[in-house]
Amino acid sequence: MVRFLTGWLKDVVNNAYSRPYVHKIRDKPVFSLIDAIRKVKEENKNPIIAEYKRASPSGFSADRDPIEYAKEMERSGAVGISVLTEDKFFSGSYDYLFIISHTVKIPVLMKDFVVTERQIDNAYNLGADSILLIVRILTERELESLILYARSYRLEPLVEIFDENELEMALNAGAKIIGVNSRDLLTFAIDQERVKRVLRKIPSNVIRVAESGITSKEQIEELKKYGADAFLIGSSLMKEPSKIKELI
Numbered sequence: 001m002v003r004f005l006t007g008w009l010k011d012v013v014n015n016a017y018s019r020p021y022v023h024k025i026r027d028k029p030v031f032s033l034i035d036a037i038r039k040v041k042e043e044n045k046n047p048i049i050a051e052y053k054r055a056s057p058s059g060f061s062a063d064r065d066p067i068e069y070a071k072e073m074e075r076s077g078a079v080g081i082s083v084l085t086e087d088k089f090f091s092g093s094y095d096y097l098f099i100i101s102h103t104v105k106i107p108v109l110m111k112d113f114v115v116t117e118r119q120i121d122n123a124y125n126l127g128a129d130s131i132l133l134i135v136r137i138l139t140e141r142e143l144e145s146l147i148l149y150a151r152s153y154r155l156e157p158l159v160e161i162f163d164e165n166e167l168e169m170a171l172n173a174g175a176k177i178i179g180v181n182s183r184d185l186l187t188f189a190i191d192q193e194r195v196k197r198v199l200r201k202i203p204s205n206v207i208r209v210a211e212s213g214i215t216s217k218e219q220i221e222e223l224k225k226y227g228a229d230a231f232l233i234g235s236s237l238m239k240e241p242s243k244i245k246e247l248i
């Protein structure tokens with residue numbers, strides 16, 4: 001059983017349980033997101049995971065060709081691409097994941113509300129190199145077992161947390177790459193101060209990702225002071241893809 005959920009989070013998780021199994025056979029290698037982040041850092045560039053997101057329940061919407069977008073992000077030096085596959089609230093699809101993972105040669109992350117092993121089977125078969133696991137919607141046991149299940153495919157999951165309690169859960173479950181979301185999933189409010197506070201509590205052997213609400217180079221430089229190794233950016237790049245050059 002998942003934790004007690006309310007509002008749209010309850011609906012999005014219910015929907016996740018009934019996602020179909022995708023009949024595809026993976027035909028590409030797995031690229032490590034962690035290795036890619038380390039490499040970009042060594043080159044003294046900012047590791048940016050660019051997100052392909054067409055809509056979100058917070059009101060965002062953008063129409064952009066997935067192939068053009070992914071190619072431009074790769075050409076500009078993005079460390080990876082995150083692709084929304086959630087269909088009901090984010091207008092994502094498994095097709096976008098398949099197209100993008102077969103267009104670029106950088107790691108691709110499946111961004112969804114993962115609660116079942118079948119969703120991880122789909123991620124692997126469609127060509128993803130990592131998946132997101134959101135601590136807020138999982139029990140400790142589910143988190144642990146989904147991490148191990150993803151690893152059985154050599155997909156190292158990005159574990160998303162909100163606060164110190166969730167950080168403890170992520171660390172107990174053995175997460176190697178943790179993302180702190182500045183956006184509260186229920187209220188959509190952005191809080192970068194919370195992100196800074198939580199980031200500095202993450203041990204430095206874990207890869208630390210700052211997620212959401214990032215629009216400027218100054219913000220990135222500030223987040224780096226608190227230990228951020230990488231940055232997950234959606235809305236501002238979907239609106240203006242060329243902006244990635246100044247952020248890197």
Ligand SMILES: O=P(O)(O)OC[C@@H](O)[C@@H](O)c1c[nH]c2ccccc12
Pocket residue numbers: 051053111112134160181211212213214232233234235236
């Ligand atoms: O568009 P932004 O503010 O740059 O945020 C990107 C990403 O962090 C955000 O889409 C996100 C973070 N965690 C999520 C969980 C589910 C869906 C979406 C998300």
